[in-house]
Amino acid sequence: MNTYEHHVQLNLAETCVDPFTLHEFLTLAREEDFFEKIAGKKLTYGFIEGSQDLRKRIAELYDDANPDNVLVTRGAIDANFLVFYSLVEAGDTVISVFPSYQQLYSIPKSFGANVKLLKLRKENQWLPDLKELGRLIDEKTKLIVINNPHNPTGSLIKTRLLKKICTIAEDSEAFLLCDESYRGLYVRPEDSTPSAADLSKKAIVTGSLSKSFSLAGLRLGWINANQEIRDDCMLHRDYTTISCNMITDALASLAFKHSSRILKRNLNIIRTNHRILSQWVDDEPLIEWIPPIAGSTAFLHYNLPIPSMDFCVHLIREQGVFLVPGTCFEMEKYLRISYGCKTKIVEEGLSRISTFLRQSPTGH
Numbered sequence: 614m615n616t617y618e619h620h621v622q623l624n625l626a627e628t629c630v631d632p633f634t635l636h637e638f639l640t641l642a643r644e645e646d647f648f649e650k651i652a653g654k655k656l657t658y659g660f661i662e663g664s665q666d667l668r669k670r671i672a673e674l675y676d677d678a679n680p681d682n683v684l685v686t687r688g689a690i691d692a693n694f695l696v697f698y699s700l701v702e703a704g705d706t707v708i709s710v711f712p713s714y715q716q717l718y719s720i721p722k723s724f725g726a727n728v729k730l731l732k733l734r735k736e737n738q739w740l741p742d743l744k745e746l747g748r749l750i751d752e753k754t755k756l757i758v759i760n761n762p763h764n765p766t767g768s769l770i771k772t773r774l775l776k777k778i779c780t781i782a783e784d785s786e787a788f789l790l791c792d793e794s795y796r797g798l799y800v801r802p803e804d805s806t807p808s809a810a811d812l813s814k815k816a817i818v819t820g821s822l823s824k825s826f827s828l829a830g831l832r833l834g835w836i837n838a839n840q841e842i843r844d845d846c847m848l849h850r851d852y853t854t855i856s857c858n859m860i861t862d863a864l865a866s867l868a869f870k871h872s873s874r875i876l877k878r879n880l881n882i883i884r885t886n887h888r889i890l891s892q893w894v895d896d897e898p899l900i901e902w903i904p905p906i907a908g909s910t911a912f913l914h915y916n917l918p919i920p921s922m923d924f925c926v927h928l929i930r931e932q933g934v935f936l937v938p939g940t941c942f943e944m945e946k947y948l949r950i951s952y953g954c955k956t957k958i959v960e961e962g963l964s965r966i967s968t969f970l971r972q973s974p975t976g977h
């Protein structure tokens with residue numbers, strides 16, 4: 614991402630729903646004078662665990678949370694790291710879904726955990742297989758890590774399956790870490806699914822303003838966990854974060870105040886683009902997929918005799934379109950496409966990918 618994302622013409626690799634400009638966001642919130650209003654504030658560390666107002670608004674995303682369950686972090690990446698840093702010790706077993714966001718299995722490994730991969734398979738709609746999960750659990754299992762909705766496949770663990778995973782975690786006395794960075798982005802409204810935090814006291818969930826709120830630049834995420842875990846994370850956080858940016862804290866409160874309008878905008882983008890992408894896949898003989906149910910990404914299988922890295926590098930050079938090669942997820946012959954960007958970028962990008970696919974594979 615670092616090498617290409619700022620130079621490509623059409624970025625279909627970025628997973629955030631079309632990011633707001635600061636101006637667009639403040640206009641939507643009717644707070645154009647935001648910076649004038651806060652100009653007299655001293656630039657202190659602010660509230661160490663996040664302001665009470667912000668933590669209250671985050672707690673309201675869940676049925677049964679209060680501000681003391683919430684810790685504000687610098688994005689979900691910081692939230693996930695902090696959970697691993699606080700809980701995982703060398704020799705623990707950590708079970709993590711795969712493919713997934715690499716942090717979710719590499720960080721526990723770096724802390725000396727025995728990481729077992731719970732493979733998601735397309736034959737199973739990219740969902741965890743409970744029998745396999747049962748087989749992976751051992752007496753040292755500290756954490757089961759899932760990501761719901763799932764990056765890169767766009768699969769969604771719906772309520773019944775999620776409850777069963779919670780029960781398996783509870784029975785084995787493991788914690789369940791559920792990265793819910795893409796929560797809220799459901800292609801069909803009826804697929805709306807509860808947070809794992811509302812199904813089990815053993816669940817630790819992480820969330821973010823980056824994806825479904827289109828505010829990655831604020832670098833704001835959170836942990837919602839039971840008091841004991843939350844306090845443990847708070848303690849460990851003193852070594853990594855101190856506090857989040859106090860201006861971000863105030864802007865994040867504004868985002869939650871206007872969350873229904875932001876989500877309406879973003880669901881409109883996701884649903885429109887999902888339709889366009891579905892039609893394109895139907896019409897492309899070399900592409901297959903399991904249609905994504907939620908989130909902002911889809912995992913496309915392509916039928917050409919070239920490695921995914923070569924595919925993506927040639928696609929950038931020849932067509933200016935950026936996709937993530939499956940090899941980044943250790944899965945060859947796959948491409949991750951994100952469909953949260955502006956509709957015209959999706960349309961133009963898909964049209965150029967079609968041109969690329971029609972050229973002779975040996976020509977690339």
Ligand SMILES: Cc1ncc(COP(=O)(O)O)c(C=O)c1O
Binds near residue numbers: 760794822833
């Ligand atoms: C599953 C998942 N978790 C966490 C993150 C990190 O997001 P952020 O730190 O911007 O909240 C990402 C970003 O792509 C992600 O896909």
